[in-house]
């Protein structure tokens with residue numbers, strides 16, 4: 398049987414990142430440099446039952462991670478790390494439609510959460526509801542990433558513990 402936890406550890410090790418002075422910004426910078434693609438987090442007003450998603454740009458070396466800006470900070474961090482793990486694992490996602498770059502910029506300029514409802518339907522959203530098995534795997538790798546972060550930094554104050562019901566369910570299933 399596959400040892401999922403070990404594989405997850407190997408994936409994190411394989412990044413070659415030094416977690417001793419972890420900050421989310423530094424980690425994203427590192428991942429971005431490794432891939433030649435910048436990663437942007439976009440606090441958003443979500444439209445439906447989705448709390449975060451990632452879309453990629455074909456025109457520019459950018460990855461956009463949209464996450465619910467109205468949940469507690471530690472939950473936001475969880476959403477951010479989850480989407481980062483999708484990128485780390487080389488998953489595929491919908492492409493950002495450059496036609497709406499202006500709207501995105503406009504909203505960023507307003508310095509408040511991105512209002513996804515203002516984008517034409519389907520132009521800014523993930524392409525499909527995630528495959529549950531793939532999502533379970535992402536959650537396990539995210540959990541492994543948390544453990545690594547907690548081991549070396551003082552982010553414990555953010556209460557970075559598996560706290561959503563999905564993660565609890567997944568941990569039960571995989572263990």
Ligand SMILES: [Zn+2]
Nearest residue numbers: 479527532535
């Ligand atoms: Zn996901």
